[in-house]
Amino acid sequence: MSHHENNPVIYLKDYLPPAFLADKVELTFDLYPNQTRVKSAIYFTRNEKRESGLPLELHGADLKLISLSLDGQSVSDDRYVLSDDQLVITEVPDRFLFEAEVEIDPANNTSLEGLYRSNTMFCTQCEAEGFRKITYYPDRPDVMSSFTTTVIADKTEYPVLLSNGNPVDKGELDNNRHFVTWQDPFHKPAYLFALVAGDLKLVKDSFTTMSGREVALEIWVEPENLSKCDHAMLSLKNAMKWDEEVYGREYDLDIYMIVAVNDFNMGAMENKGLNIFNSSCVLARADTATDMAFQRIEGVVAHEYFHNWSGNRVTCRDWFQLSLKEGFTVYRDQCFSADMNDAAVKRIEDVSMLRTAQFAEDAGPTAHPVRPDHFIEISNFYTLTIYEKGSEVVRMIANLLGPDLFRKGSDLYFERHDGQAVTVEDFVAAMSEVSGIDFEQFMRWYSQAGTPQLDVSDHYDAETKQYHLTIRQMTPVTKDQQDKLPLHIPVKTGLLNTDGQDIPLILVQGEASGQQGDTDRVLHLREAEQTFIFDQIPDAPVPSLLRGFSAPVKLSFPYSQQQLLHLMRHDSDGFNRWDAGQRLAVDALQTMVSEFESGRVPELDSGLVEAWRNLLGSDLSPAILAEMLSLPEEAYLGEQYDVIPVDGIHACRRIARKTLAQALESELRTCLETHQLSGPYKPDADDIGKRRLNNTCLSYLMTLETAEITERVWQQFNQADNMTDQQAALTMLVHSGQDEKAREALEQFEQQWQQDALVMDMWFQVQARRPQPDALARVKALMSHPGFSLKNPNKVRSLVGAYCGQNRVNFHGLDGHSYRFLADVVLELDQMNPQIASRLITPLTRWQKFDAKRQQMMQTELQRIAQAELSNDLYEVISKALP
Ligand code: PHE
Numbered sequence: 034m035s036h037h038e039n040n041p042v043i044y045l046k047d048y049l050p051p052a053f054l055a056d057k058v059e060l061t062f063d064l065y066p067n068q069t070r071v072k073s074a075i076y077f078t079r080n081e082k083r084e085s086g087l088p089l090e091l092h093g094a095d096l097k098l099i100s101l102s103l104d105g106q107s108v109s110d111d112r113y114v115l116s117d118d119q120l121v122i123t124e125v126p127d128r129f130l131f132e133a134e135v136e137i138d139p140a141n142n143t144s145l146e147g148l149y150r151s152n153t154m155f156c157t158q159c160e161a162e163g164f165r166k167i168t169y170y171p172d173r174p175d176v177m178s179s180f181t182t183t184v185i186a187d188k189t190e191y192p193v194l195l196s197n198g199n200p201v202d203k204g205e206l207d208n209n210r211h212f213v214t215w216q217d218p219f220h221k222p223a224y225l226f227a228l229v230a231g232d233l234k235l236v237k238d239s240f241t242t243m244s245g246r247e248v249a250l251e252i253w254v255e256p257e258n259l260s261k262c263d264h265a266m267l268s269l270k271n272a273m274k275w276d277e278e279v280y281g282r283e284y285d286l287d288i289y290m291i292v293a294v295n296d297f298n299m300g301a302m303e304n305k306g307l308n309i310f311n312s313s314c315v316l317a318r319a320d321t322a323t324d325m326a327f328q329r330i331e332g333v334v335a336h337e338y339f340h341n342w343s344g345n346r347v348t349c350r351d352w353f354q355l356s357l358k359e360g361f362t363v364y365r366d367q368c369f370s371a372d373m374n375d376a377a378v379k380r381i382e383d384v385s386m387l388r389t390a391q392f393a394e395d396a397g398p399t400a401h402p403v404r405p406d407h408f409i410e411i412s413n414f415y416t417l418t419i420y421e422k423g424s425e426v427v428r429m430i431a432n433l434l435g436p437d438l439f440r441k442g443s444d445l446y447f448e449r450h451d452g453q454a455v456t457v458e459d460f461v462a463a464m465s466e467v468s469g470i471d472f473e474q475f476m477r478w479y480s481q482a483g484t485p486q487l488d489v490s491d492h493y494d495a496e497t498k499q500y501h502l503t504i505r506q507m508t509p510v511t512k513d514q515q516d517k518l519p520l521h522i523p524v525k526t527g528l529l530n531t532d533g534q535d536i537p538l539i540l541v542q543g544e545a546s547g548q549q550g551d552t553d554r555v556l557h558l559r560e561a562e563q564t565f566i567f568d569q570i571p572d573a574p575v576p577s578l579l580r581g582f583s584a585p586v587k588l589s590f591p592y593s594q595q596q597l598l599h600l601m602r603h604d605s606d607g608f609n610r611w612d613a614g615q616r617l618a619v620d621a622l623q624t625m626v627s628e629f630e631s632g633r634v635p636e637l638d639s640g641l642v643e644a645w646r647n648l649l650g651s652d653l654s655p656a657i658l659a660e661m662l663s664l665p666e667e668a669y670l671g672e673q674y675d676v677i678p679v680d681g682i683h684a685c686r687r688i689a690r691k692t693l694a695q696a697l698e699s700e701l702r703t704c705l706e707t708h709q710l711s712g713p714y715k716p717d718a719d720d721i722g723k724r725r726l727n728n729t730c731l732s733y734l735m736t737l738e739t740a741e742i743t744e745r746v747w748q749q750f751n752q753a754d755n756m757t758d759q760q761a762a763l764t765m766l767v768h769s770g771q772d773e774k775a776r777e778a779l780e781q782f783e784q785q786w787q788q789d790a791l792v793m794d795m796w797f798q799v800q801a802r803r804p805q806p807d808a809l810a811r812v813k814a815l816m817s818h819p820g821f822s823l824k825n826p827n828k829v830r831s832l833v834g835a836y837c838g839q840n841r842v843n844f845h846g847l848d849g850h851s852y853r854f855l856a857d858v859v860l861e862l863d864q865m866n867p868q869i870a871s872r873l874i875t876p877l878t879r880w881q882k883f884d885a886k887r888q889q890m891m892q893t894e895l896q897r898i899a900q901a902e903l904s905n906d907l908y909e910v911i912s913k914a915l916p
Pocket residue numbers: 158160161298299300301302303336337359415
């Protein structure tokens with residue numbers, strides 16, 4: 034019997050409240066790398082919501098039980114049953130004190146879940162179900178308790194001992210050991226528990242809350258990283274202020290701590306008062322981190338901070354409700370970043386990611402609703418669907434209510450459910466109550482997987498001066514669900530006249546928000562097919578549909594090239610201006626791919642060249658211009674096909690870039706000269722936009738492969754005072770065909786940065802993404818580089834993840850070697866870190882999108898993996914992905 038048969042599918046419909054509640058928890062950790070002792074004292078009370086007489090069932094995994102007692106009496110062997118994942122004690126009273134001592138082995142915990150070691154420190158990760166690897170406990174989010182934690186460790190090796198809440202006691206012990214006791218007054222589920230011990234250094238600041246309380250802000254890092262904390266600290270203060278101003282939410286403890294660790298499965302974790310972060314999401318300095326990293330840090334620091342209310346004070350009843358905290362919190366952090374930076378650029382970035390990666394997930398074998406109704410391993414559900422689509426669903430609610438009512442709804446939600454573990458229904462009920470809006474049909478967004486497809490057609494009646502928009506919606510069947518119902522879809526719409534101005538909208542058929550005469554209105558699509566009729570339209574208009582990407586759908590409309598050019602130039606909606614350009618580029622590239630596939634030499638449509646020439650001559654901001662000049666990524670282009678023409682897309686995109694560079698060389702050069710930066714590095718929206726634009730222009734010019742441009746890029750590589758420009762130049766050199774230059778640049782970069790693990794992640798990644806056909810050989814060789822380790826998730830992602838996920842033409846090479854390579858790595862990794870293994874396998878699970886030959890080779894590898902003894906994580910993904 035393989036062990037996954039012990040871990041059956043868990044269903045939302047089977048939810049039952051816990052049989053016992055924990056009133057109070059006291060923990061004592063005696064830390065040793067291989068034999069840590071954990072003592073627990075838990076005050077349990079029978080839950081009145083459940084029947085009497087139920088046994089006490091506690092979760093536990095990889096624990097060695099040392100002792101067990103109830104109300105001070107040790108429990109004899111015949112009164113409890115111990116299995117791989119549970120401790121069950123029969124015949125317990127209605128109230129009692131449970132005490133246990135267990136032994137665990139943090140140094141050999143490579144899953145990075147529970148208590149583990151990262152370099153020389155101890156740290157924890159308990160979400161979702163990691164606390165059970167620390168001690169026996171009802172490890173479910175609807176059991177909330179107050180925690181008092183004493184940490185004991187060697188004073189020299191671990192001078193800093195942290196846990197949730199406030200420090201209340203400390204002292205010296207025998208044998209050079211010391212202790213600190215922490216008390217967290219807020220009731221919390223075990224997944225928010227955290228502990229850190231190490232030789233850490235502190236960056237300290239403070240924040241005065243809106244009611245005048247002073248909160249100590251502490252970022253704890255390894256000594257060499259002390260100079261890389263300023264940006265995270267500033268981001269934290271900005272986030273605290275923003276949440277007060279925009280949501281009326283104040284911080285609640287006297288201290289807020291962030292710890293940076295090198296080995297971490299995800300980005301960061303919102304443990305109460307003690308966030309633990311992947312070092313890549315905290316540490317930044319101008320010379321070591323790119324603009325992208327700076328912005329990610331700002332977003333993730335805010336995200337974890339916002340969880341203090343959306344997640345911690347109000348938490349999830351069960352893990353099926355994960356998007357309740359994640360979707361809402363992503364929406365909050367997206368709005369925060371939009372306010373701190375260029376809002377239109379932020380929206381473009383978020384939508385690009387959603388349309389490329391989440392849409393692919395929603396169309397693949399692991400497709401699931403924003404609120405799944407079953408799972409084997411919850412760790413597999415920290416997905417783009419839960420996070421990003423979940424955020425889009427909250428955004429639609431916010432747009433339906435408008436800012437004032439949305440704020441009222443969120444106030445009601447937080448006040449009503451403070452200290453509770455709740456459901457998606459509770460959130461939506463609060464929004465419905467303050468607005469009077471009926472969300473019954475809207476709730477299908479939470480239960481139905483798949484990306485809805487909207488097909489729009491129009492008709493202008495010159496006689497009646499009426500304009501008809503007919504919208505059909507269809508949600509494709511997903512592997513998990515056959516029957517799909519029509520959704521309530523907000524389609525924000527405007528109509529442009531021939532001068533490019535917005536026409537006042539007077540709707541005479543169909544439901545819409547806003548007033549008659551407004552120039553953009555939200556059409557409420559509810560039926561499978563619906564026609565909206567606009568009155569008093571003087572001439573045939575150009576429709577601007579789905580403004581601001583008002584719903585996470587695919588929308589098709591038979592736009593002519595002229596109409597797209599018109600929208601690109603005139604649309605009052607910045608997002609749709611960008612999107613019109615992207616549609617134009619997709620059309621042009623698809624035409625080229627057809628040519629390529631039929632053996633002809635593909636040529637880029639001159640209409641696109643002229644459109645790009647116009648962009649370069651326009652007065653758009655550098656940031657927007659950079660976005661608009663960028664051709665859609667290969668992955669996004671691939672999404673437009675049922676069978677992805679991998680080689681055609683890669684080749685045609687390269688040809689298109691080169692054609693643009695040749696035709697627009699002087700415009701690109703002028704653009705480069707006019708946006709030079711001066712003064713010290715600043716990661717603000719303006720400067721980021723300029724750097725982005727310059728590097729976009731430069732990388733177009735680099736396709737010309739002239740000695741002069743190469744020299745210019747080399748100069749930038751050598752002289753840049755910031756990592757954005759240095760990394761961009763490195764990428765241009767390494768990805769160009771000039772092998773000698775590439776080698777030289779890589780060597781020099783390695784010399785310069787070999788001591789900095791986060792910078793070396795970029796060095797690995799640049800090579801993993803190299804388009805030249807030797808990429809796989811390189812990646813394999815780099816796995817033996819001293820800076821690489823399969824145990825470190827950042828390294829795995831930078832090298833193997835980047836190669837398999839972002840180097841499409843090589844990963845899908847027709848010899849099938851890369852498929853085999855990924856399967857081998859995943860099988861090895863699954864023994865150490867199942868969560869990372871089951872994420873890494875994603876590219877192989879998407880075989881449906883490729884031609885028969887590739888499909889067959891991909892399936893062969895999946896089948897080979899399926900033969901092995903697998904973790905639940907990997908088993909669940911593989912079993913869904915197998916044909
Ligand atoms: N809850 C974390 C976040 O979104 C993500 C996370 C999940 C981290 C599981 C670790 C483990 O902010």
